[in-house]
Amino acid sequence: MTATRISPETATALAAFLLSMADDEFVIGFSDSEWTGIAPILEEDVAMSSIAQDELGHARALYELLAALLDDGRDADALAYDREPEAYRHAGLLDHPRGDWAMTMARRFLYDTADDARLASVGEVWPPLAELIAKVRREERYHLMHVLAWADRLARAGGESRARFVAALEMLAPDASTVLTIPEGEAALLDAGIITRPMSAAAAAWRAEVAAILGPLGITLTLEPAADAVAARTGHGDAFRWLWGEFTSVRRSEPGATW
Amino acid sequence: MVTAAALRCPAPTTAATTTPTTTPTTTPTIDGAAVRDLLRSVHDPEIPTISIVDLGIVESVAITNDGIEIELLPTFVGCPALDIIRGAVLEALVPLGRPTTVEFTWRVPWTSSRISPLGRERLAASGFAPPAEPADVRCPYCASARVAMDSAFGPTQCRSLFYCRDCRQPFEAFKPV
Numbered sequence: 001m002t003a004t005r006i007s008p009e010t011a012t013a014l015a016a017f018l019l020s021m022a023d024d025e026f027v028i029g030f031s032d033s034e035w036t037g038i039a040p041i042l043e044e045d046v047a048m049s050s051i052a053q054d055e056l057g058h059a060r061a062l063y064e065l066l067a068a069l070l071d072d073g074r075d076a077d078a079l080a081y082d083r084e085p086e087a088y089r090h091a092g093l094l095d096h097p098r099g100d101w102a103m104t105m106a107r108r109f110l111y112d113t114a115d116d117a118r119l120a121s122v123g124e125v126w127p128p129l130a131e132l133i134a135k136v137r138r139e140e141r142y143h144l145m146h147v148l149a150w151a152d153r154l155a156r157a158g159g160e161s162r163a164r165f166v167a168a169l170e171m172l173a174p175d176a177s178t179v180l181t182i183p184e185g186e187a188a189l190l191d192a193g194i195i196t197r198p199m200s201a202a203a204a205a206w207r208a209e210v211a212a213i214l215g216p217l218g219i220t221l222t223l224e225p226a227a228d229a230v231a232a233r234t235g236h237g238d239a240f241r242w243l244w245g246e247f248t249s250v251r252r253s254e255p256g257a258t259w
Numbered sequence: 260m261v262t263a264a265a266l267r268c269p270a271p272t273t274a275a276t277t278t279p280t281t282t283p284t285t286t287p288t289i290d291g292a293a294v295r296d297l298l299r300s301v302h303d304p305e306i307p308t309i310s311i312v313d314l315g316i317v318e319s320v321a322i323t324n325d326g327i328e329i330e331l332l333p334t335f336v337g338c339p340a341l342d343i344i345r346g347a348v349l350e351a352l353v354p355l356g357r358p359t360t361v362e363f364t365w366r367v368p369w370t371s372s373r374i375s376p377l378g379r380e381r382l383a384a385s386g387f388a389p390p391a392e393p394a395d396v397r398c399p400y401c402a403s404a405r406v407a408m409d410s411a412f413g414p415t416q417c418r419s420l421f422y423c424r425d426c427r428q429p430f431e432a433f434k435p436v
Contacts, residue, residue: 043420047412054416057337061365131365135336138368138436142411 006126010192013185014126015069016089017194019079020183020233021118022062023090026080027240028111029055030247034098047146048104054139061132068128077258081251085244089233091178092226097239099168102161105150106168112147113213114179116140117206118199125193148213155217166219173221177203178232200225289355291320294327297355301347304340305415309381311344315373318364326358332369335416335436371435388421388432396432398423408432 006014033052039045063076074082093111098104119137124130154165180203182189189195207223214221226232250257298317299310311317311331321328329348333341345361352359371390374382379389383399391397393408403425410420411434418431 043410043412046414046420047410050412050416053337053339054335055337057335057416061336127366131368132336135365135368138370139335139416142434146411 006192007188009185010188010194011069013182013188014129014192014194015066016183016185017189018062018066018069018129020089020091020181022059022066022079023088023233024094024111024115024179025055025062026059027088027090027094027243028108029053029059030243031094031098032104032108035104040101044101051108051143051146054143058136058139061136065128065132077251081248085236085241086234088236088240088244089183090236090240091175091181092232092235093172093175093178095175095236095240096172097242100164102154102164103168103171105147105154106165106172108143108147109151110169110172110176110210111179112140112144113209114176114203114206116144117202117209118180120205121195121197121199121202123193123196129194151213152217155214155219169214169219169221173223176221176223177226180206181226181229181232183230183233289322289327289357291322294320294322294329294352294355297351298329298348301344301351304343304347306382306385306387308385309378311348313375313378313381315375315378316344316369318367326360327352327355328360328362330362330364330366332367332373333363333365334369336365338416369436371433374433382433386430387418388430390433390435392435396421398426398428399430400428401426 029052032048032055035048036045036052039048059080060076063079067075067079091111093107093114096103096107099107116137119133119140122129122133151165154161156162180199182195182199186195186198190198203223203225210221210223295312295317298320299312301311303309303311303314314334316332316334317329318332319328319330321330329352331344331348341363345363348361349359374389382389386399388396388399388406396406396408397404398406398421401423403423405424406421407424408419409422409429413420413431417434417436419434420429421432422429
């Protein structure tokens with residue numbers, strides 16, 4: 001770990017950035033794992049389980065980087081499981097209940113495309129993160145292929161499939177930009193080269209990408225930038241409190257449990 | 260099938276070590292080749308016909324005054340088999356009688372092109388198509404090119420589901436990453 005070359009100010013900003021990315025992957029991973037056993041068809045049951053497993057793996061690796069950076073005695077499990085719901089910093093987009101299949105695909109579509117723009121903004125100056133992101137992007141490519149195929153299928157199917165998918169996209173759209181926020185310290189990350197473009201630039205690229213995909217399907221979404229970068233990742237509601245209760249249940253019933 | 264238990268697999272620590280309980284009175288010379296030979300006895304936990312060496316996940320073997328340092332490359336970031344593989348490596352190297360460290364690194368991404376020719380043969384013999392772009396996948400049973408991908412996602416993170424239209428056999432193919 002080469003965290004020693006990073007100034008204290010940059011380390012604080014980097015920790016916030018790592019926490020937001022880790023919490024995003026962790027929360028969407030656990031949300032998607034709720035489909036294990038009940039997805040519409042067997043292949044999708046397997047696909048969502050595999051995607052969820054990938055995301056939880058990415059979260060674990062990011063929490064490990066964060067644990068090494070913070071060096072405060074907490075390991076990846078402690079960071080993942082031993083916080084109160086208010087302390088999680090995932091994007092507001094991930095705060096909605098799982099909903100139906102169209103809702104899950106709409107959320108994955110907005111998240112995967114935004115996450116891709118975020119990952120493409122990470123520079124190479126801090127090798128522990130750059131190396132991990134290079135590896136993660138090789139896996140996320142499959143998630144994108146999967147969700148783009150579903151977006152196409154649902155939108156072109158017409159009828160109830162299209163109606164539900166479009167309604168879900170429109171319901172989630174006001175929160176979609178929350179993925180591309182850094183709570184604080186973006187200037188320090190840019191100065192250090194840990195990110196190579198501001199998240200506003202990543203968001204512009206993402207909006208163009210979404211329009212290029214949805215336009216040919218006859219869908220227009222309004223994706224306003226998040227008004228408040230802090231509020232975008234705090235104030236989690238009842239849906240997240242329920243999920244938190246699920247994913248911390250073992251850890252709370254047996255403190256320090258590993259499995 | 261991925262189980263709920265697998266989804267909630269714990270985070271492995273980044274390194275593990277063993278310390279021999281007895282120190283050999285003489286210290287025989289060990290070279291990297293000897294270590295790699297022993298690592299050929301460590302197999303993928305799910306595909307026992309292929310060794311971790313032929314799978315291409317052994318990135319480096321370093322012999323130092325302090326012992327043996329092994330660097331491994333996970334095939335997928337969230338691979339739940341990492342702890343099992345780490346344990347098997349430590350056990351396999353016990354006969355060398357040196358303190359051993361096993362670390363997983365992302366420094367070099369594991370890509371499916373790291374699988375050796377022998378590894379590809381062994382995979383095919385076990386009914387798994389070696390990693391290839393979908394258009395280049397061949398049926399491991401009858402070698403037909405008339406195959407179709409059913410799903411990019413299979414029972415483990417690193418495998419996809421295919422179907423052979425000639426011998427009508429479903430099979431799994433390693434994902435190219």
